[in-house]
Amino acid sequence: MINKKWDVILSDEFKKDYFRKLGIFVKNEYKNKIIFPPYRNIFDALRFTDYDEVKVVILGQDPYHGIGEAHGLSFSVKENVKMPPSLQNILKELYNDLGIKRNKSDLTDWAKEGVLLLNSIMTVEKDKPLSHKDKGWEIFTDTVISKLNEREDPVIFVLWGNFARSKKELITNSRHKIIESAHPSPLSANRGFFGSKPFSKVNSYLKQMGKEEIKW
Secondary structure, three states: OOOHHHHHHOHHHHOOHHHHHHHHHHHHHHHHOOEEOOHHHOOHHHHHOOHHHOOEEEEEOOOOOOOOOOOOOOOOOOOOOOOOHHHHHHHHHHHHHHOOOOOOOOOHHHHHOOEEEEEOOOOEEOOEOOOOOOOOHHHHHHHHHHHHHOOOOOOEEEEEHHHHHHHHHHOOOOOOEEEEEOOOOOOOHHHOOOOOOHHHHHHHHHHHOOOOOOOO
């Protein structure tokens, strides 16, 4: 069980051949290697933010690959773990955008407010970024995005970097909003992420939609 509504919406997906093969692959990987996030946390993004509760999607590529970092939510790490540079830059932009000085690296509170923190690839081998690329996760998470695209109730998609922006083709419904910029990683943050003000833009859109703003 992931979450009541997601389980219904994705029920056909769970029966597909690619998902069965993905499940076998993932179980074997966890049995034989060090894989992140912890097995119980793989689907936490969907568990914390059910289908009808999604206001915002922040799309990542794959989980952090260092010990104790990933816990199933894109860009989020557990407390008492060294904060990755991308997250440091996200929180720096949050301060510059809204004046909020956030020291917490665990973004579960965002997820509980309706921010779906979704990684396109949901598992990774220790110290091997993108090691679970093209195993089936992308098909599954593209379906998640497509199912949100079908929703009557508008969703705000936050796409940071070229990989996330490539998912724009799945967001075909004009009722949804897209906020895009460079990725917050140190390699690209100065090329359009800093100064992009994604947090105030999200809340401005939510206000226009008559929805409660996110307490970042």
